[in-house]
Amino acid sequence: MTDHSKLKPGQQKNIRESREADALFNSMGDGAITTDEFGRITRINKPALKMLGFSRTELIGQPFLKNVVAETLDGKVMGVIDRPITQAFLTGKPVLGKMLYRTKRGDLLPVDINVSPLMFDNKPVGAIEVFRDISLELEIDRMKSEFISLASHQLRTPLSAIKTYTHMLSDGYMGELNELQKSSLETIINASNRMNELISTLLNITRIESGTISVNLKTVDIDELLKEILPELTIMADGKAIRLNVKVHANGSIKIKTDSLIVKEVITNLISNAIKYTPDNGQVSLDIKPRTNDLLIEVKDTGWGIPENARDKVFTKFFRGSNIVKKETSGTGLGLYLVKGLLDALGGKIWFKSDEKKGTIFYISLPR
Amino acid sequence: MAKILVVEDDRDLNKAYCIILRHEGHEVITAFDGKEALAKVDEFEPDLILLDLLMPIMGGLEFLQSWSTADRKNVKVLIFTNMENSPEISEAYKLGASRCIIKSWTAPHNLARVVTETLKSGNGSPKAKRVKTPA
The missing domain is CATH 3.30.450.20 (PAS domain)
Structure with missing residues (x-):
């Protein structure tokens, strides 16, 4: 000692x-x-x-x-x-x-x-x-992701039945309907679409965050893809008397190698966001321009815009512009976070320009 | 018009798809899991299989693994699932699926259109072979 x-x-x-x-x-x-x-x-x-x-x-x-x-x-x-x-x-x-x-x-x-x-x-x-x-934290995260994935899937099965049968009624598979019956069914379809969107967002965010998102590259015809997503978006725009203009700047069809499910999700999300955050009687446009190395997709609206002091937070989780939280209460703040995550998985890019008085333009570049 | 095998475990959806496809003039039979589909596929000789992935007894992927490629001839497989962007979809493509659509995003008129397009498309399965069936 x-x-x-x-x-x-x-x-x-x-x-x-x-x-x-x-x-x-x-x-x-x-x-x-x-x-x-x-x-x-x-x-x-x-x-x-x-x-x-x-x-x-x-x-x-x-x-x-x-x-x-x-x-x-x-x-x-x-x-x-x-x-x-x-x-x-x-x-x-x-x-x-x-x-x-x-x-x-x-x-x-x-x-x-x-x-x-x-x-x-x-x-x-x-x-x-x-x-x-942090083994325990990672395990809990994995279990949480698995739970959300399973719960989302289980929620979707009855929702698919609700939506399919409502569409069948509305499309006349079970006989002719009057206008009031048709508009009531449209309300059910819109509500089930909103719920479907929420489930889809949760499911995809879980996949992105847990690194299990799957990308399947196949040749996709952009015209065909638009045919699948535009009818429901048009109904959504009509509900607010918003004009939805779609322009594909190409002679003939555009075919690119990409994941059609992801691209549909991205475009649907951006257009429904644009409709949601544009006052009634406004305009939303979708422009698709093929370029040498990529496909440029522009979604432009005449909406409330994104405040300048919030522009660096637009793609973060739960972001909602301070200027719209009182105008539009139904948003989750997950849409753009999801879009960015999906595009990262696909090797694409997203950026935007916004003016609080004129609206916002989102640009997407998809690799060809 | 084509011969279509609908493989879907949810009875309500299975019935709905039958109504929609029969309305388009197709000949339709149903199965509620992969095992039942395997038992019916050779005799029915469908042009297209509308296949769910998550089903009890035998799921869609297991069905594709068990269904001999030599027996497929030119049959198209259209995956109809709610598991969007999942590894199961990639696996289904590897096992010969032609196309994949998401149930809860697909209205009946879109289902009918996608079925028509898939039937018109080239060889559905990359592994598909034209094999003469014995008389």
Whole structure:
């Protein structure tokens, strides 16, 4: 045992502080590792050792990046330069992230990490990384996605029957109807379309967020695709006396290799959004222009527009413009988030121009 | 007019599709799962199968896996499901489906039109072969 009684008061203070720092480091519930400027592990606490499965002697003084292998959440081994601890050391700024650590046993452990550079005289002399096991969170996320997917599918089956039979009645499969009966059926169709839209949005967002969205590229005739989606959108526009203009700028039919279900979902979402956020008697137009490397789709409205201070949030989840929340109460704020996610899956792009007095134009570029 | 086998476990929808397709002049028979469809397909010799994916006893994908490609001749398979953008749809295409449509987005007149288009399209299944059936 070391006798500290002969030390000077300043030295005693330093030792006490060092012990306090050790106690603090080891009492943390999360894993914590510090490295020096060469990336060698200088300290590692018990939770970190327990999670990674190593003993203290196996890691102290060893290069962290070489001894603890990290992978991205989609399973790619991370290079030295991409590791958060390297980034924090090089930039002098904190780095946050989620990744997988390979334990001594060879298992992959999903972790949420927070790395901060250790600064001395404004120079990084090392870094501290705090991380925690997020296996349970990921499992709960997976279960939530599975539940939404199953629930959405189960909700859709009775909805399909409601919609099919209502359409059959309305289309005269069961005999002629009077105008009042027809308009009542149209109300049922519109309501079931709204519910279908909600279920579809939930289902697709779950697929995008869980990375299980499936893209099936096939040759798609754009005219045929429009024939499938325009009748219901026209009914929606008529309900607000909005003129829906559709123009395909091409001689002959346009055929592109894409996923027709995703493209239908994207165009339907943008046009129904444009109708929803345009006052009665306005105009919505869809213009489709084939270009050398892509297909440009423009959806233009004479609506309320997007406020300037909210334009960077348009594609975020639950975004609703402050100027429309009182005018149109039925939106979920998920439509554009979904459209962006679907286009990312398809390798497409979306951007927009908006003027609060004139309306908005959304542009979509689909790869050909 | 064509011979169509409707494979759908929901009785209400199965009945609706029959009404719509018979109204268009097609000859229609039904099955309520993949196993029943397998039992009927060879004898009925349909031009098109309207196939649901999620069904009890035997689902649509299992049906496509079990149905011998040599027996398919030029039969088109139109997948009619509510599992949009799902891996099951990709799998159905790999197993020879011609086209896929989403039930809850498809009005009766669209179903009739898509059936006509699919019947007119080229060889439905990439794996389909024309095989002479024994007399």
